[in-house]
Amino acid sequence: DQQVKQNSPSLSVQEGRISILNCDYTNSMFDYFLWYKKYPAEGPTFLISISSIKDKNEDGRFTVFLNKSAKHLSLHIVPSQPGDSAVYFCAASADSGAGSYQLTFGKGTKLSVIP
Amino acid sequence: NAGVTQTPKFQVLKTGQSMTLQCAQDMNHEYMSWYRQDPGMGLRLIHYSVGAGITDQGEVPNGYNVSRSTTEDFPLRLLSAAPSQTSVYFCASSLVWTGNTEAFFGQGTRLTVV
Numbered sequence: 490d491q492q493v494k495q496n497s498p499s500l501s502v503q504e505g506r507i508s509i510l511n512c513d514y515t516n517s518m519f520d521y522f523l524w525y526k527k528y529p530a531e532g533p534t535f536l537i538s539i540s541s542i543k544d545k546n547e548d549g550r551f552t553v554f555l556n557k558s559a560k561h562l563s564l565h566i567v568p569s570q571p572g573d574s575a576v577y578f579c580a581a582s583a584d585s586g587a588g589s590y591q592l593t594f595g596k597g598t599k600l601s602v603i604p
Numbered sequence: 605n606a607g608v609t610q611t612p613k614f615q616v617l618k619t620g621q622s623m624t625l626q627c628a629q630d631m632n633h634e635y636m637s638w639y640r641q642d643p644g645m646g647l648r649l650i651h652y653s654v655g656a657g658i659t660d661q662g663e664v665p666n667g668y669n670v671s672r673s674t675t676e677d678f679p680l681r682l683l684s685a686a687p688s689q690t691s692v693y694f695c696a697s698s699l700v701w702t703g704n705t706e707a708f709f710g711q712g713t714r715l716t717v718v
Contacts, residue, residue, distance in 0.1 A: 495646075498644075520703045530712075531712075532608070532710050532711050532712055533709050535706040535707060535708075538706075540704065578646060580646075580647075582703040582704065590701050590702065591649055591662065591663075592637075594639075594646030594648070595646050596645055596646045
C-alpha cells in the first residue's frame with residue numbers, strides 16, 4: 490500500500506509559467522513533508538520541507554502548500570526555468586519509534602520546462 | 605567538500621555472488637541510510653543507522669546486511685546477489701534526524717545482477 494502518491498508521472502511547462510506538482514498521502518501520522526529534486530545520474534537533493542502543523546512554506550521561487558484535511562500537498566515553482574527540469578520526489582516522515590524518523594517517498598514526477 | 609561518496613558507481617554481479625557497496629561521508633553526520641530505486645518506483649529504505657554501532661531495518665531489508673563501526677562509513681553488503689536486487693542504490697546522511705532534516709545523498713551505485 491503506497492502511503493505517498495504522486496499520480497502524475499510527468500509534467501511539461503513553458504518557461505516562465507507556473508509548475509504545480511501534486512502529492513497525496515494516506516498516513517495521518519506523518520510529521521513532515523519534503524520535496525527532493527533529482528537530475529539524471531545524480532543523487533536527490535533537498536528542495537523544501539513543511540511541518541504538518543503549517544499550511545504553507547516558501548523559499549524563493551518554491552512554495553509548498555499542505556492541505557491536511559485532504560491529505561494533499563503541492564509544490565509550486567514560479568517562474569519555471571529550464572534548469573528546473575528534473576524528477577521531483579515528494580517524501581513524508583514519521584517517527585518510527587525511539588525518536589527515529591523514516592522517510593517514505595513517492596514515485597516521482599518528471600518535470601520538463603520548455604524554453 | 606566531498607559530502608557523501610559511494611563506490612563503485614557501476615557494478616555487474618552474477619547471481620549468488622556477494623559484494624559490498626561502500627558509503628562514506630565527511631560531514632560528521634550521525635544518521636545514515638541506504639535506499640534502492642527501481643524503475644517507476646520511489647526510493648525505498650533498506651537499512652539505516654542513527655549512530656556508530658546502531659543499525660535498524662527499513663522497508664526492504666531482506667538480502668542485505670549493514671554495519672556502522674565508525675561515524676563516517678556505512679557499507680551495504682549483498683549476501684547472495686539475486687536478479688531482483690538489480691537497482692540503483694543511494695546512500696544518504698543527515699546531521700541528526702528530526703523528521704525534516706535535510707538528507708544528503710550520494711551519486712548512486714547502479715547494480716546489475718545477471
